[in-house]
Amino acid sequence: MSVSSTPPQSLRLYPSDLVLRAQTTADLDFLQDLFVTRRWAEVSAVTGWxxxxxxAFLHSQAQLQxxxxxxxxxxxxxxxxxxAGAPIGRLCVDRSARELRVVDIALLPAWHGQGIGSELLQSLLSQADAQRQVCSLSVEQGSRARRLYERLGxxxxxxxSIHTQMRRPARAHQE
Known part of the structure; x- marks a missing residue:
């Protein structure tokens, strides 16, 4: 499976352009490739490999994750x-009576900076607010995503030593 899906030039996404669908076993190759793209630079710093x-190392780490x-x-x-029918990322959310936890949110690098992560998170925050739930997540130390999370409250x-736990209290839901 190729993960070279790139956004069209001058792409302007709207919520209707994106589809969220249940992950299946048919997605395992894509998820493995997505994991590799997220971690390649980090592992490339290891000399001698x-x-x-x-x-191979990243594939084993993807399986462990x-x-x-x-x-x-x-x-x-x-x-x-x-x-447009092609997988570009993944979203994993765990819901309980009191909390909505973003377990994982990841997009292929070519799709970063398109507002997709913001759109997904804002939708989740609206859901959490409607249910009067705290929204929580974990972000790696030094991750650029932390700025987005802070902007969203x-x-x-x-x-x-590896992660920062973050949370956003429920806000008054507006219909």
Whole structure:
């Protein structure tokens, strides 16, 4: 499966241009490739590894991530983000009575900066507000995504050496 899907030039996305659909086993190759694109630069910093070794390592990490999500978020909604019938990302959301947790949100690099992540998160925040739920997520230290989360009202609520936990309290829902 190719992950070279690139947005058309001068693309102006509207919510109706994107489709969220349930993830299936047929998406596993795409998800593995998506994981590789997200982590390639990070693993490339490791000297002495060939591209094949990097790819094999990242494939094993993708599988471990999938197993972790399935174990710790068994009732989560695992969805594929599509544009024009092609997968361009993934969204995983775990809902409970008090909290909406964004477990994972990822787009192919060519689709960064198009407003898709903002649109997806704003939709989730509206859902959380309607249910009077806190919305939470985890962001890696140094990730550029943290600026987006802060713009949307998320605040740090805990840190590890790798991640910052963030949450946004429910706001009054407006119909």
């Amino acid at each position: 060939s591209d094949a070794q990097r790819r 999938r197993q972790h999500y399935e174990k710790h978020y068994p009732s989560a909604d695992f969805q594929i983000v599509e544009y 998320f605040e740090p609520c805990g840190e590890t």
